[in-house]
Amino acid sequence: MPKARKSSSVTDSNVCDTDVMLLRFLxxxxxxxxxxxxxxxxxxxxxSDKLDTLTQTIAGLTSQLEGKECRITVLExxxxxxxxxxxxxxxxxxxxxxxxxxxxxxxxxxxxxxxxLELVNAKMAVTPPQSLKRTL
Numbered sequence: 001m002p003k004a005r006k007s008s009s010v011t012d013s014n015v016c017d018t019d020v021m022l023l024r025f026l027x028x029x030x031x032x033x034x035x036x037x038x039x040x041x042x043x044x045x046x047x048s049d050k051l052d053t054l055t056q057t058i059a060g061l062t063s064q065l066e067g068k069e070c071r072i073t074v075l076e077x078x079x080x081x082x083x084x085x086x087x088x089x090x091x092x093x094x095x096x097x098x099x100x101x102x103x104x105x106x107x108x109x110x111x112x113x114x115x116x117l118e119l120v121n122a123k124m125a126v127t128p129p130q131s132l133k134r135t136l
Contacts, residue, residue: 028034040047103115121129 100116100119103119117130120126
């Protein structure tokens with residue numbers, strides 16, 4: 001006597017269709033684009049909140065960047081002004097210096113001040129003649 005078949009609301013073809021659908025669903029879940037679409041459909045408010053947060057963060061960073069760029073411009077102008085002033089001060093500090101060339105060196109321990117005074121007195125005929133005691 002053949003065994004009686006259990007009565008079930010699910011037939012073999014329905015189980016087969018369910019398995020195929022389940023496999024197809026799992027394939028779709030491995031696709032990143034499908035997952036993103038599902039998430040955006042399921043959580044639109046969460047994504048909107050995140051987008052708002054990111055937009056505010058970007059706006060804040062943009063504002064900070066503009067402020068930093070303005071500060072950099074001001075500091076660059078100050079550096080340029082200070083360099084110019086420094087050059088001017090260096091130029092005027094050298095203004096009282098006198099360079100004398102063409103005097104041969106005689107050796108160690110020579111008195112350069114005395115040599116310069118001798119040159120000034122002999123070649124330039126300074127009146128009254130300059131002495132080493134007066135200049136120091």
